[in-house]
Amino acid sequence: xxxxxxxxxxxxxxxxxxxxxxxxxxxxxxxxxxxxxxxxxxxxxxxxxxxxxxxxxxxxxxxxxxxxxxxxxxxxxxxxxxxxxxxxxxxxxxxxxxxxxxxxxxxxxxxxxxxxxxxxxxxxxxxxxxxxxxxxxxxxxxxxxxxxxxxxxxxxxxxxxxxxxxxxxxxxxxxxxxxxxxxxxxxxxxxxxxxxxxxxxxxxxxxxxxxxxxxxxxxxxxxxxxxxxxxxxxxxxxxxxxxxxxxxxxxxxxxxxxxxxxxxxxxxxxxxxxxx
Amino acid sequence: xxxxxxxxxxxxxxxxxxxxxxxxxxxxxxxxxxxxxxxxxxxxxxxxxxxxxxxxxxxxxxxxxxxxxxxxxxxxxxxxxxxxxxxxxxxxxxxxxxxxxxxxxxxxxxxxxxxxxxxxxxxxxxxxxxxxxxxxxxxxxxxxxxxxxxxxxxxxxxxxxxxxxxxxxxxxxxxxxxxxxxxxxxxxxxxxxxxxxxxxxxxxxxxxxxxxxxxxxxxxxxxxxxxxxxxxxxxxxxxxxxxxxxxxxxxxxxxxxxxxxxxxxxxxxxxxxxxxxxxxxxxxxxxxxxxxxxxxxxxxxxxxxxxxxxxxxxxxxxxxxxxxxxxxxx
Numbered sequence: 341x342x343x344x345x346x347x348x349x350x351x352x353x354x355x356x357x358x359x360x361x362x363x364x365x366x367x368x369x370x371x372x373x374x375x376x377x378x379x380x381x382x383x384x385x386x387x388x389x390x391x392x393x394x395x396x397x398x399x400x401x402x403x404x405x406x407x408x409x410x411x412x413x414x415x416x417x418x419x420x421x422x423x424x425x426x427x428x429x430x431x432x433x434x435x436x437x438x439x440x441x442x443x444x445x446x447x448x449x450x451x452x453x454x455x456x457x458x459x460x461x462x463x464x465x466x467x468x469x470x471x472x473x474x475x476x477x478x479x480x481x482x483x484x485x486x487x488x489x490x491x492x493x494x495x496x497x498x499x500x501x502x503x504x505x506x507x508x509x510x511x512x513x514x515x516x517x518x519x520x521x522x523x524x525x526x527x528x529x530x531x532x533x534x535x536x537x538x539x540x541x542x543x544x545x546x547x548x549x550x551x552x553x554x555x556x557x558x559x560x561x562x563x564x565x566x567x568x569x570x571x572x573x574x575x576x577x578x579x580x581x582x583x584x585x586x587x588x589x590x591x592x593x594x595x596x597x598x599x600x601x602x603x604x605x606x607x608x609x610x611x612x613x614x615x616x
Numbered sequence: 617x618x619x620x621x622x623x624x625x626x627x628x629x630x631x632x633x634x635x636x637x638x639x640x641x642x643x644x645x646x647x648x649x650x651x652x653x654x655x656x657x658x659x660x661x662x663x664x665x666x667x668x669x670x671x672x673x674x675x676x677x678x679x680x681x682x683x684x685x686x687x688x689x690x691x692x693x694x695x696x697x698x699x700x701x702x703x704x705x706x707x708x709x710x711x712x713x714x715x716x717x718x719x720x721x722x723x724x725x726x727x728x729x730x731x732x733x734x735x736x737x738x739x740x741x742x743x744x745x746x747x748x749x750x751x752x753x754x755x756x757x758x759x760x761x762x763x764x765x766x767x768x769x770x771x772x773x774x775x776x777x778x779x780x781x782x783x784x785x786x787x788x789x790x791x792x793x794x795x796x797x798x799x800x801x802x803x804x805x806x807x808x809x810x811x812x813x814x815x816x817x818x819x820x821x822x823x824x825x826x827x828x829x830x831x832x833x834x835x836x837x838x839x840x841x842x843x844x845x846x847x848x849x850x851x852x853x854x855x856x857x858x859x860x861x862x863x864x865x866x867x868x869x870x871x872x873x874x875x876x877x878x879x880x881x882x883x884x885x886x887x888x889x890x891x892x893x894x895x896x897x898x899x900x901x902x903x904x905x906x907x908x909x910x911x912x913x914x915x916x917x918x919x920x921x922x923x924x925x926x927x928x929x930x931x932x933x934x935x936x937x938x939x940x941x942x943x944x945x946x
Binding site: 343346347349351354358431432435436439441442443610611 | 688
């Protein structure tokens with residue numbers, strides 16, 4: 341492995357392996373996400389029962405697939421800063437973070453990416469097994485997680501999910517740095533969680549919001565965490581629309597990394613460490 | 617060119633202040649008051665390669681701040697710092713690759729990982745050549761007796777075990793300079809001895825430059841030929857430890873048990889510290905009257921059962937020194 345990326349690859353692998361060990365957390369998270377997914381699916385079914393067919397922007401079966409995807413990949417959204425970093429801020433171990441001969445931004449970034457993907461992997465597989473495989477076998481086809489629109493949609497979805505990891509990690513970095521500034525990450529995490537629920541598609545697929553909001557909803561950064569890849573998955577975004585979605589994700593990734601890096605330099609120059 | 621050069625270093629912190637109570641908290645919401653704390657006022661010293669320097673001073677004197685600036689974590693407000701020709705906070709990445717740091721009150725190893733996995737991670741973070749790494753690691757494991765700890769998660773180690781692992785972790789990349797910030801804090805006696813012995817050997821045999829801060833004066837006595845005393849952000853003394861002792865508290869103590877009631881003693885340069893029945897404690901200035909002469913004079917006149925000389929404990933020397941300089945923490 342080239343020496344330039346060796347530290348970052350090692351940090352990613354170590355964190356990934358460590359996070360995979362938390363099996364009880366994965367099972368508990370999965371159970372919660374099944375429960376919420378079930379409730380959401382039933383609420384949507386009730387709504388759609390009263391809608392005239394052909395008048396909804398997306399179909400019930402697309403919404404159900406969207407919901408299971410959202411539940412499966414819940415922890416790929418940047419709900420909070422990296423707990424390892426906020427812990428280091430509180431205990432003062434952040435000094436050691438600055439003692440390593442590597443770029444602190446990149447180091448924290450790969451750790452955030454490992455933290456999120458390792459938690460997402462077991463949850464997503466379990467959800468796929470239940471909602472995608474077991475449901476159809478049990479005759480619950482109408483309630484199940486359907487396959488992607490076509491092979492191209494799946495390929496673009498996979499690419500879009502890679503961008504989700506990149507853009508979410510870049511956002512986690514902003515939360516990490518704000519934890520260094522404020523010494524307490526709880527306030528900002530609460531704020532971010534409500535924005536994510538409203539604007540990422542977590543509560544309601546963005547396509548179901550009023551038409552006049554659609555352009556804004558697609559462009560704002562929170563769509564890049566969830567809504568864009570899922571629309572690509574069920575064929576809601578195709579061709580140039582899908583390309584534009586991917587470009588938006590890439591755009592927000594770059595913007596967040598540029599802001600994060602500049603902010604980090606400023607914050608680290610003014611770092612204070614008090615006591616012992 | 618010294619290996620470590622510090623000139624006119626100054627660093628202030630800004631601390632938010634508020635009046636006590638609910639009213640004070642509400643006032644703080646509207647108008648925040650800041651107080652400036654001068655952690656370092658004017659610190660200068662230099663250190664040659666291979667030296668072992670002890671850095672002492674009361675809590676809040678600026679020892680840790682100095683170490684954090686030297687290691688590139690903090691940026692000073694003014695003054696000059698160079699370590700091996702590099703300015704730590706300007707060329708952080710190059711600089712930190714050449715130093716090792718242990719903060720006694722914090723942990724650099726990964727809490728949930730076995731010790732050996734933490735070492736392996738550091739190997740990759742410092743981009744150490746695998747062959748060199750294996751050799752250095754095995755040496756450190758043997759010297760610090762870590763064999764049986766390697767596959768235990770760090771959180772299961774005792775403080776003494778953890779500190780030995782921490783020191784090994786700071787040396788895997790074979791740094792030229794080692795900063796130890798209170799490395800013996802909270803350790804039991806055997807662990808302290810082990811740490812001291814190891815640091816001494818590292819300095820003598822490998823020529824690693826060591827700068828250590830401590831509140832344990834036995835660390836200083838055992839390790840450092842040269843001591844810097846810092847107080848209120850300034851260097852109060854920079855001298856060999858023995859010179860410090862001579863200047864501050866040169867008296868020695870003579871403890872005598874007489875066969876009969878302790879007599880009155882009136883000799884030049886001698887003071888009575890305590891008297892209790894047949895026992896007598898004298899303080900004397902060895903520059904005025906030497907211990908052999910004093911003992912000879914007393915045993916010539918009186919029947920003595922037991923007699924011994926002591927130096928004031930090093931803690932007393934330092935406490936007296938802080939006192940003289942008004943350096944004790946407010």
